[in-house]
Structures are given as structure tokens and as C-alpha cells.
Amino acid sequence: MNPLVIVGIVIGVLALFVIFLYNSLIRLRNQVRNAWAQIDVQLKRRADLIPNLVESVKGYMKHEKGVLENVTKARTAFLNADTMGKKAKASNMLSDTLKSLFAVSENYPQLKANENFLQLQEELTGTENKIAYARQSYNDMVMEFNTKIQKFPNNMIARQLNFTQEQMFEAAAEEKKNVKVSF
Secondary structure (H helix, E strand, O other), X not given: OOXXXXXHHHHHHHHHHHHHHHHHHHHHHXXXXXXXXXXXXXXXXXXXXXXXXXHHHHOOOOOOHHHHHHHXXXXXXXXXXXXXXXXXXXXXXHHHHHHHHHXXXXXXXXXXXXXXXXXXXXXXXXXXXXXHHHHHHHHHHHHHHHHHHHOOOHHHHHHXXXXXXXXXXXXXXXXXXXXXXXX
């Protein structure tokens, strides 16, 4: 066989490998971005529910002004976040302040009986569950993408094509702590 034909076949096979790898990396990167967009939708929904929640609680929790201010500050921080990392951090802060708000609300029986408050609390709980599911999906996609670009020989080609690792959406340190239960 002609050496030129062999070289042509080898170059063709390598080119096909690079093309298939590039296309699979693009597909995975787009899936990661879509998974982040799904989280972002739920985070925005939660942020949109908070003003209604604060309004329902204001009249009952006059002595808990600090808690309400913290919720409002956390929401503002989330709305002003402009990167994935900042949004993730602000989202964790918002989750913590909402937990504080719901914990303090236990001291107000009239508030716990308020239908509007109960409905908002239920909607926020549902949204938190959707956020948790979306975070899991996002992290699964990030893991798949990062693994693909770290494997040999993909890592050499991915580096040349400027593919970099994506960041996982990690739980805040407070969420990782064990909950103390006392009887």
C-alpha cells in the first residue's frame, strides 16, 4: 500500500476523532448550561415568592425585624449576583435566612394559622425541593463533563480547544452540619 494513502487514512481517523470529541464536549457543555438554567429558574421563583412572604409575616413578627431584614438582604444579594458562583453563594445564604424565618415563625401561633403564610411556606418548600433536584441534575452533568475533559487523550484535545472544568453547586457549610435533636 502506498505510504501516502496510509498517512491520509491516519490523518482522516485522527480528524474524525477530534471532530467527534469536540461535538460531544459541546453537547455536554450545553447540557451543563441548561442544567444551570433550570436551577436559575427555580432560584428566581423562590426570590419572587419572598416579598409576599415578608409582607404576610410583617404584621405578626414586629419584634423580629432583624430576621426579616436578613431575608430581604439575602434576596437582594441573590438578585444582584451576576455569576454562577455568586448566585450559588447567595442562594445558600437565602436558604439559611428562610430557615431562620420559618424557625422563628414557630413562636407565632396566629401566623402559623394564616392561610396566606401557610400557602407561601408550602410553595417555598416545593421550590426548595425543585432546587435540590435541579442542583443534583446540574452536579451530575458537571461531573460527566469534567470527567470527559480529564480523561486521556481527551484532556490534551480539550485543553487545546479551551474547555475548562465547570464548578459544582455545593451546599453551604451550614447545610452540611449535623442537626441536633433533643428530646
